Amino acid sequence: ETVRRESEVVARLMSEGADFTQADRAALLAEVGALVRAIVPRYRALAASGRVELSTTPQHHPIGPLLLDFHALHEATPQAPLPEFGRYPGGIARLGAQIDAALASHAARFGEPARGMWPAEGAISLACLRQLGARGVRWVASGEGVLANSLREHGGYDRGRDLYHAYRADGADPVVFFRDDRLSDLIGFEYRRWHGRDAASNLIGELERIAREAPQGETPLVAVILDGENPWEHFPYNGFYFLSDLYQGLRAHAAIRTWTFSQYLARHGAAASRALPALKAGSWVQGNLLTWIGTPAKNRAWDLLCSAKQSFDLVISSGRLSAAAQDAARRQLSDCEGSDWFWWLQDGSPSPAMLAFDRLFRAKLAHLYRLLGLPAPIRLAEPICRGDGEGNGAVAMRRSGA
Structure with missing residues (x-):
């Protein structure tokens, strides 16, 4: 909001409202770039001042x-x-x-x-x-x-x-x-x-x-x-x-x-x-x-990850990967361990967003196998979520008691 109020570029483009030129787009991207570059220094300064x-x-x-x-x-x-x-x-x-x-x-x-x-x-x-x-x-x-x-x-x-x-x-x-x-x-x-x-x-x-x-x-x-x-x-x-x-x-x-x-x-x-x-x-x-485990779809996802982790351990312990290849596999494994993959998975009537996370999670696991020099298991071609696919309005924001 402060940017909207204080930036000459943003104020001008908002007042114009349409028919933006290539120069307008470049000016806006430059403004965004400057804001992004300033995030870490700004937070560092705020922390040093004791304000946050x-x-x-x-x-x-x-x-x-x-x-x-x-x-x-x-x-x-x-x-x-x-x-x-x-x-x-x-x-x-x-x-x-x-x-x-x-x-x-x-x-x-x-x-x-x-x-x-x-x-x-x-x-x-x-x-x-x-x-x-x-x-x-x-x-x-x-x-x-x-x-x-x-x-x-x-x-x-x-x-x-x-x-x-x-x-x-x-x-x-x-x-x-x-x-x-x-x-x-x-x-x-x-x-x-x-x-x-x-x-x-x-x-x-x-x-x-x-x-x-x-x-x-x-x-x-x-x-x-x-x-x-x-x-x-x-x-x-x-x-x-x-x-x-x-x-x-x-x-x-x-x-x-x-x-x-x-x-x-x-x-x-x-x-x-x-x-x-x-x-x-x-x-x-x-x-x-229960948001991340304890239902059939979430438990299937954990079992897929556990199987991939077993393969990861065997390959890493074999010593056949270079140091760079091991680092790449570790980064991929860390990504697969994130909470949001499990948050979105459920059976019944999975929404388009859930189905997208389903596909992405299986693709992440398949890539982990490739980084390990192994073929991806055929079960990664099968959806984790099972249902009619009509969706039920899943949301990313949730009340603490919802």
């Missing part, structure tokens, strides 16, 4: 708990079916490689390692946290549903009592922050329909209500986190007025303070977190892992 904190995510966005053990699914949904493979081959090393690649990439671009991480889809398990803590990650964040599932068998879950704190599982780093699903979803899905100033006032009012209702002597810590949602294009003027009014209101408020997670930990030290008596593996989506 930059976190990272395992490099190709894998669901960490599932790379470590498919049985993590059963911690929140014990009756869900598993793939034929009970465990992803070599998953501990693969998750470690994805985390290490992300931390190295972050340090190379921003001059220092990331202190915190939003694991892909906010998906965490105790084993996953241990991997992150061993690599110096100070904090992670996840969804409210994970906290609720974890506390239900330990005295029950009460939002006002339990949500607005940081936690440590297993008595060690990283500290875990759990998002307020309701407030986060108001920004992601509801406030786009509101006048910007009304929405900002409502959100600040919600924070005031949380403070009033907090147990005596406690100062609530409210984590507002958006994952996957890109709501601003749905707001009037790309959220310009809502965000301006919200930041002005927060800055002027007598009782509300804004923090990055690392600032909060530095300020409050050991007192910043409670002990979490147990942690049930899950994600920001309903507090479980």
Whole structure:
């Protein structure tokens, strides 16, 4: 929105509206190129000033708990079916490689390692946290549903009592922050329909209500986190007025303070977190892992990936590939481990988008086999999703409880 308001090129082209010349197109592409080149320096400068904190995510966005053990699914949904493979081959090393690649990439671009991480889809398990803590990650964040599932068998879950704190599982780093699903979803899905100033006032009012209702002597810590949602294009003027009014209101408020997670930990030290008596593996989506495993289509996809990983291990251990060929195969495998392949797969009435992801995932696996010097299995020619193909309106943005 600021570009639309401040760029002479964009303003001129918007006013013309049509009949653009080759010179117009070149000017717009130059403007876009300058903006893209400025992204990393801009974020680096904002982080250095303390105005933002930059976190990272395992490099190709894998669901960490599932790379470590498919049985993590059963911690929140014990009756869900598993793939034929009970465990992803070599998953501990693969998750470690994805985390290490992300931390190295972050340090190379921003001059220092990331202190915190939003694991892909906010998906965490105790084993996953241990991997992150061993690599110096100070904090992670996840969804409210994970906290609720974890506390239900330990005295029950009460939002006002339990949500607005940081936690440590297993008595060690990283500290875990759990998002307020309701407030986060108001920004992601509801406030786009509101006048910007009304929405900002409502959100600040919600924070005031949380403070009033907090147990005596406690100062609530409210984590507002958006994952996957890109709501601003749905707001009037790309959220310009809502965000301006919200930041002005927060800055002027007598009782509300804004923090990055690392600032909060530095300020409050050991007192910043409670002990979490147990942690049930899950994600920001309903507090479980069913979005990526546990249905026939998703399980078939995992079995295809597991078979490819077995072939990868055999070929790499044979030593017959050059170092460059091994690196290419590892990059391809990392791509195939990403979460979105599994997000989109389902049986019944797969949408065109689902069918496209189905084809792409199988093509990615087939290319991995080629990089390994192996023929692609014939089963990769068969669709993973099974149904009439009429589609059912799958969407990329999803509420935490949807």
